[in-house]
Amino acid sequence: MDKYDVKKARRELYAPPSKDFTVVxxxxxxxxxxxxxxxxNTSAAYAHAVEALYGVAYALKFSSKNALGRDFVVGPLEGLWRADDPAAFLTRRKDSWEWTMMIGQPDWITEAMVRSALESVAKKKQNDALGxxxxxxxxxxxxxxxxxIGSYDDEAPTLDRLHNRYLPDNGLTFNGDHHEIYLSDPRRTAPAKLRTILRQPVTSV
Structure with missing residues (x-):
């Protein structure tokens, strides 16, 4: 049985260089x-959201494999981040951040499959984020x-370079939420070795 892996299927989106910005x-x-x-780092809602996402992601994986004969690798955790003032990301004012945490799904996963996976996970463990x-x-x-590459709190210089040099130098501006893709498991990886894709939707000025 072939196993779908979004990082391989969409390699151009999940394997950028670490020295230079690339456009995709x-x-x-x-x-x-x-x-x-x-x-x-301190929000219970964030911890519940991540727990709910992984629970449902694995329920969908096993359901897809058993019912459809289509297996897939559970994708990395991803996050859309927004704030009223984009400078909040440079100054790391985390209390003012809004987020949408996500895990990518193959295109054959349906609303009905998600509802079924939610019901299955809810029977095993109470989690307000499931709702x-x-x-x-x-x-x-x-x-x-x-x-x-490095600690999440060390992203500021790269974001400053993106916001205040790369975008204006190339006639670009923001066109959506700041997007992060977490390729490393922070529970098992030293902060200095964490690998995180920083993505920003853009449009011409």
């Missing part, structure tokens, strides 16, 4: 998603991205 065209993709607000989990379709279009 991100097509319509599907995710299971949960939204919230607050510091991801907010949904199937999300996202088309980001033209994006600038780079691979950040």
């Amino acid at each position: 065209d991100v097509p319509e993709l599907r995710y299971i998603a949960v939204g919230g607000r607050g510091d991801p 907010d989990l949904r199937l999300l379709t996202l088309t980001e279009g033209t994006c600038v991205q780079i691979l950040h």
